[in-house]
Amino acid sequence: MTTTAAPATTEPLPKLHYDYLPLLLVPGMAILALPLIGNTTTWITLTIAALAMGMMIFVMASGLTLVFGLMDVLNFGHGAFIAVGAYIALSALGPLSGWASSDSLTLNLAALAIAIAAGMIGTGALGWAFERIIIRPVYGQHLKQILITTGGLIVAEQMIHVIWGGDQKAMALPPGLRGAILFGDVALEKFRLLAVIVGLAVYATMALVLNRTKIGLLIRAGVENQEMVEALGYRVRRLFVGVFVAGSALAGLGGVMWALYRETLTAGIGSDVIVLVFIVIIIGGLGSVGGCFLGAILVAMMANYTGYVFPKVALASNILLMVLILLWRPQGLYPVAKR
Amino acid sequence: MSTPLLQLEGVHTHIGQYHILQGVDLAVPRGALTVLLGRNGAGKTTTLRTIMGLWKPSKGRVAFDGREIGGLQTPDIALSGISYVPETMSVFSDLTVAENLRLAARHGPPDQARLDWIFGFFPALQKFWQFPAGVLSGGQKQMLSVARAVIEPRTLILIDEPTKGLAPAIIESMIHAFQELKRSNTTILLVEQNFRFAQALGDTVAVMDDGRIVHNGTMAELTADTALQTRLLGLSLGEHQ
Numbered sequence: 001m002t003t004t005a006a007p008a009t010t011e012p013l014p015k016l017h018y019d020y021l022p023l024l025l026v027p028g029m030a031i032l033a034l035p036l037i038g039n040t041t042t043w044i045t046l047t048i049a050a051l052a053m054g055m056m057i058f059v060m061a062s063g064l065t066l067v068f069g070l071m072d073v074l075n076f077g078h079g080a081f082i083a084v085g086a087y088i089a090l091s092a093l094g095p096l097s098g099w100a101s102s103d104s105l106t107l108n109l110a111a112l113a114i115a116i117a118a119g120m121i122g123t124g125a126l127g128w129a130f131e132r133i134i135i136r137p138v139y140g141q142h143l144k145q146i147l148i149t150t151g152g153l154i155v156a157e158q159m160i161h162v163i164w165g166g167d168q169k170a171m172a173l174p175p176g177l178r179g180a181i182l183f184g185d186v187a188l189e190k191f192r193l194l195a196v197i198v199g200l201a202v203y204a205t206m207a208l209v210l211n212r213t214k215i216g217l218l219i220r221a222g223v224e225n226q227e228m229v230e231a232l233g234y235r236v237r238r239l240f241v242g243v244f245v246a247g248s249a250l251a252g253l254g255g256v257m258w259a260l261y262r263e264t265l266t267a268g269i270g271s272d273v274i275v276l277v278f279i280v281i282i283i284g285g286l287g288s289v290g291g292c293f294l295g296a297i298l299v300a301m302m303a304n305y306t307g308y309v310f311p312k313v314a315l316a317s318n319i320l321l322m323v324l325i326l327l328w329r330p331q332g333l334y335p336v337a338k339r
Numbered sequence: 340m341s342t343p344l345l346q347l348e349g350v351h352t353h354i355g356q357y358h359i360l361q362g363v364d365l366a367v368p369r370g371a372l373t374v375l376l377g378r379n380g381a382g383k384t385t386t387l388r389t390i391m392g393l394w395k396p397s398k399g400r401v402a403f404d405g406r407e408i409g410g411l412q413t414p415d416i417a418l419s420g421i422s423y424v425p426e427t428m429s430v431f432s433d434l435t436v437a438e439n440l441r442l443a444a445r446h447g448p449p450d451q452a453r454l455d456w457i458f459g460f461f462p463a464l465q466k467f468w469q470f471p472a473g474v475l476s477g478g479q480k481q482m483l484s485v486a487r488a489v490i491e492p493r494t495l496i497l498i499d500e501p502t503k504g505l506a507p508a509i510i511e512s513m514i515h516a517f518q519e520l521k522r523s524n525t526t527i528l529l530v531e532q533n534f535r536f537a538q539a540l541g542d543t544v545a546v547m548d549d550g551r552i553v554h555n556g557t558m559a560e561l562t563a564d565t566a567l568q569t570r571l572l573g574l575s576l577g578e579h580q
Contacts, residue, residue: 016471214441217442225431227393228425228431231422231425232442232487
């Protein structure tokens with residue numbers, strides 16, 4: 001018999017308490033911001049914009065948090081995948097300019113899907129090479145990891161200058177994704193809605209893989225205790241390469257979305273956003289995908305609200321948010337249990 | 340006498356600058372439960388971790404079922420038929436009991452008959468089947484850790500101090516579980532500080548001191564010889580009961 005159905009039990013079970021408290025930070029921050037902003041329409045617009053921004057940051061950060069959790073690798077070169085993904089997509093959109101500039105939303109989305117696929121495949125391949133050449137020699141050596149991955153980021157940015165040139169590129173949104181949908185006085189930008197859909201789809205897929213597949217079980221277990229997973233007979237190194245490649249591809253996807261969001265592209269696009277990405281994974285709890293998702297939304301809300309209400313402190317606001325959260329929960333919102 | 344299932348010959352292990360194992364010679368007979376005794380710091384845990392490949396031997400030979408495994412990676416050693424229950428239990432706290440066991444079953448979903456057999460001596464695992472392992476008590480975590488090692492038949496099980504910090508009632512269920520395992524003819528190498536537990540289960544015994552095996556023999560011999568107990572362990576088994 002090989003069924004694994006949960007065995008029956010007649011004894012009462014203790015109650016499980018899910019930790020909902022961190023989730024309340026999102027509505028809490030939104031409610032606190034409302035009187036400061038003063039205008040409900042602006043508040044809704046800023047909140048939706050924050051959700052879109054948060055989803056893009058989550059997509060960029062999710063791979064990095066798993067890479068750290070699984071193999072204790074500090075990859076400061078993650079920004080390179082964000083930038084390279086965006087540049088590859090820019091190149092892919094060139095031959096597809098007919099579709100990308102068409103008035104048909106379907107053709108626009110098809111062009112974008114192809115560009116995103118190209119960006120993800122390119123950054124996935126780059127991630128594979130990056131892991132073999134740069135990360136592998138420095139496993140377990142944090143200082144060297146920081147130095148060599150930062151070096152890798154600099155080299156990648158210079159290679160972008162060599163291949164695509166050093167000037168700022170325009171990354172125009174296809175016509176079908178420009179403009180906004182109006183709900184009364186509230187204007188919801190189409191691209192931001194797309195970003196929310198993409199972010200939610202990525203989160204749902206990751207949740208599905210992590211919770212419903214054996215690979216996902218291995219990743220979750222490996223994040224917690226790599227040594228024990230190996231003692232059970234699984235090769236964590238191979239798993240890590242897979243996660244690194246997937247994380248790099250997701251960074252590439254995030255890079256494409258981020259460049260379209262900004263509608264401009266420079267070699268430093270990854271470096272510009274990487275500080276936010278690190279804040280998100282620290283706030284969320286290193287190695288926690290759920291925490292990363294929540295952290296990304298909080299960081300984006302904080303950036304958008306303070307950018308509107310207190311523009312002079314906008315840059316420092318997320319550092320303050322991180323400090324406050326770490327004072328409350330030093331291991332992040334949803335810490336991963338470690339051995 | 341048949342060839343031992345596991346044989347260590349002159350095994351040395353260094354951890355950083357520390358020379359922990361200093362020429363361990365140990366034979367684990369097939370189908371028996373061998374207890375590895377010794378004071379704290381004698382090198383018992385290091386011996387198990389060296390067998391498992393978690394620390395690499397710097398010198399010497401580790402042979403399992405006639406095959407050299409001293410240079411293999413940990414996953415390959417596990418795949419050769421050895422399972423390991425570490426001193427720290429190392430259950431995956433964020434995974435449910437079911438998920439922990441599903442992960443340990445390498446050849447597909449856990450077999451229901453095998454699960455029922457395990458639930459027979461660890462009923463708490465059935466009760467907490469869908470609960471995260473992190474909410475279990477220390478004893479229940481130890482049960483899960485042992486269950487994970489036996490969820491599929493293995494040739495050799497390495498177990499590091501399974502009774503450490505456990506309540507007497509849990510230790511009784513551990514004794515029952517290991518007796519069941521012995522009945523299934525599984526070979527076990529057990530590191531233990533609880534002499535009553537060791538005495539109840541052990542067929543053969545090895546005593547370690549300063550990174551070496553200083554005594555090899557049957558548990559019956561050691562149990563019967565108070566002077567030998569005092570010489571090897573500092574005090575007799577009787578004084579620990």
